[in-house]
Amino acid sequence: MLRRILGVLLLSAAAPAASWACACSQAPPGQCPGLQKDDVVFLGTVTQVTVLPRQTASANSGTQAGGPGPAVLVRYHFHIDEKFAGPDASEIDVFSGGDDGDCAYRFKKDETYVVYTQQETEGRLFATRCNGTRPASDALALLPQLRAMRDGKRVASVFGVLRRSQPPTLELPDDPDEPLPDVALRLRSRYDRFTATTDEHGVYSFYDVHAGDYQFTADLPSAVQLSQRALTGPLPTFTIPGNACYEYNVDALPTGHIEGTVVDPDGKPLRLASLELFRVGKYDGSHSGLWTFQGAKGIFEFNHVGPGEYIIVYNRGNRMDPNSPFPRTFYPGTQNVKEAKSVEVKEGEQLTKLVFSVGNQFPTRELRVHLNWKDGRPPGTATLMAKGDKGDNPAAEKIADGAYEFTLFQAAHYTISAWEDLDPSRAGRTGRGAGDCSLPPRIDSDSIVVDGADEATKEITLTFASPPCNPPQP
DSSP: OGGGGOOSTTHHHHSOTTTSOOOOOOOOOOBOOOOOTTOOEEEEEEEEEEEOOHHHHHHTTTOOTTSSSOOOEEEEEEEEEEEEESOSOSEEEEEEEGGGGGGBOOOOTTOEEEEEOEEOGGGOEEOBTTTTOEEGGGOTTHHHHHHHHHHTOOOOSEEEEEEEOOOTTOOBTTBOOEEOOSOEEEEEOSSOEEEEEOOTTSEEEEOSOOSEEEEEEEOOOTTEEEEOTTOSSSOOOEEEOTTBOEEOOEEEEEOEEEEEEEEOTTSOBOSSEEEEEEETTOOOTTSOOEEEEEOTTOOEEEEEEOSEEEEEEESTTOOOOTTSOOOOEETTTBSOGGGOOOEEEOTTOEEEEEEEEOOOOOOEEEEEEEEEETTSOOSEEEEEEEEESSSOOOOOEEEETTEEEEEEETTOEEEEEEEEEEOGGGOOOOOTTOOOOBOOSEEEBOOEEEETTOTTOOEEEEEEOOOOOBOOOO
16 A cells, blocks of 8 residues: 555654654655555544553553553544545544554544554554654645545656755744745656646645656755755655655755864864754753764764854763763853854855864873784674773774774773674685684674773783684585
């Protein structure tokens, strides 16, 4: 049915990801299976919500009463306003929760939804956040296609909604997402051109699209770019198969841009830096902002920034990270949010070359680690780990073949170890006069405990014992 080829482009609007620990995979475009005879899909209004007793929920979810973690099961009674697939009924019960607790859909009484169901235990119908269920207000593009499927009419190959929007966390409460009407859209492949225009709700539909790789473009107002809220750049090319019915919701995001460099007290760019952007007055240390990362190039970038005033924070969580060993700091270089300097972005403005200084480094030191294999190294991939009793664990930097370097906090102790995943395609080896051997999938080195304050220990060697020599399997 249709839900199998729908992604989660609209589901995030129905239930914010921060609310529950649920991850839904985004389905790529696929051939349209339509509505099947066993599907139950409808537009309905919730008339009653019943939380079932714990014992009942547990009996149907595999969790025993009194066991670890609640297995809450909720029954939602719906009045069916419009049926697309399923039995001829005016009322229906849909369940949510139990084993699907993390992804359970939380319906609200007296509100209307497009509901996709799946049959689970005892023939009950369940709904989750990952199967296409959403409020009716988020189904303006979907509803005409469901009606077309039900009635045996032509279904759009690609359809969705175009809205003017802001990146996640930068939305203004008095400036909700706005549908863009009367916008000319194009799907272009090497061989084909298809056009459409959004209606008054920003809804568009492309029909009879041939199989191919397509670029999606639009005639947009100035200072906005066709993209999606989760992307930092423009829309990527995507592949449409023949006979598709793909829901693809897109956003017109602002083109404002902030770029700069986080530098240490010596003026050198940090190799690793985590930064977040907040509108002035919206900073809250317990909530994330628009996130970006500075890596080896020594540059950070915030894209799709709308007009307004912002503050930038480095290491918002104030984590002790030996790979980026500085405390929480606000642009241009203060640890007090009240002293932070705001960055003003005008519509479509490109701000570059901001210099963000951090200081008060947590005391660290470098440790070099050498790897040694008795009887020679077998083919495979080695991995090092330094597990500390304070702060985050450092990452190993390879400096030569068999040699690595860690940055350690002086206030912590670390257990340094390594393992090697052996290459199964080269499992045979010779040595010790034993002929060919069958190697295990993994070998481990010894481990060494290192005091971060021990400046005298500048390097250590981890040794791998020779793998056991087992006769090859016949």
